[in-house]
Amino acid sequence: MSTFNTVTEQLTAAGRAIEHDSFAIIDWEVGHHGYRAEQWPVVRRMIHANADFEFNGLTAFHPDAINAGVARILAGGAPVVADVEMICVGLSAPRLGHFGMHTHQFISDPDVIAAARAEDTTRAVQAIRKAHRLGLLDGALVGIGNAPTALIELVRLIREEGARPALVIGMPVGFVSAAESKDLLMDVADVPWVAIRGRKGGSTLVVAALHALLGLAEERQRQDA
DSSP: OOSSOSSSSOSSHHHHHHHHHHHHHHHHHHOSOSSOTTTHHHHHHHHHHHTOTTHHHHEEEOTTHHHHHHHHHHHSOOEEEESSHHHHHHSOHHHHHHTTOEEEOOTTOHHHHHHHHHHTOOHHHHHHHHHHHTTOSTTOEEEESSOHHHHHHHHHHHHHSOOOOSEEEEOOOSSSSHHHHHHHHHTOOSSOEEEEOSSOOOHHHHHHHHHHHHHHHHHHHHHHO
């Protein structure tokens, strides 16, 4: 049996060595941190994605976040609902395919654009509403890296309409409502989440967090084999 992940790691020995060396440098430079053992791989991969060590501290976890995310991935067929196409494009198709996962985003759908214009809201709001209407939010891994309004609407759907994602990765970046939207998410108790405090965030970080969770899921799958 392999002693390392074969699906969620780099495909060549040289690529794996570079990535593992990068992780080792991050571990050495960070030293002691306050994250649990299962949380740190997510934070570390986020730091690796943009070389910003402030995510050691800015990243926050619901107590059940890692277990909930990994369990849903291992159950197979989990939808990934994103606020923007960038997240869907950034995720590794082979890694998703290994767990039977598919991505969904509706930000540029004509009906979403029309509804946003008619109701004077954002496309992101209407896209999240469409995902809810289609029954995609329940049991999904929801990744929001661009649009604070999408995260605000998702929290409303959770509180008022009973939406129940398996995990929310809420990391919208920006200056208008970005920090506030994540504060709202971090007040949610019924649905697990991973969030970044303050203005920082972005789709790249959502992708990094999801790839870390996929790696943790494969590691657990390998150990249980």
